[in-house]
Amino acid sequence: MKNYSKQRQEIIDVMREMYHHPTAEEIYFLTKQRDSSVSRSTVYRNLNVLVQKGMITQIAVSNGPDRYDYIQNRQKHGHIICKNCGKVYDFLYNFNLEEMKESITNQTGVELLEDGIVIKGICNSCKKA
DSSP: OHHHHHHHHHHHHHHHTOOSOOBHHHHHHHHHHHOTTOOHHHHHHHHHHHHHTTSEEEEOOTTSOOEEEEOTTOOOEEEEEETTTOOEEEEEOOSOHHHHHHHHHHHHOOOOOOOOOEEEEOOHHHHHO
16 A cells, blocks of 8 residues: 555656646656556556545546646646647636636536636647648
């Protein structure tokens, strides 16, 4: 069990250093470079645990593998996903998300279980292509 915690910490350390929204495979390869004993299944299992604990965000990309974002101690931000290439971009916002969630619940009656702002568009590279 101690090895499990050490490997989870390695994954957190890899995520803490990344700002480009890596895939699980990218996280696995970078973690493997730090700890050759880590397995792919360990990385995937720990990514799920870290998402459940709210330490990282899983970003669903419709035309490619999901991406991950380390969220501890970072500014409030949303994500823009390119519908063509699947690249994920951060954007900062300064409105009160809690107020917006309350407004949504009041309008719809839906109890919100998860939140996050995801906008889809076409990036400049894809527009030029």
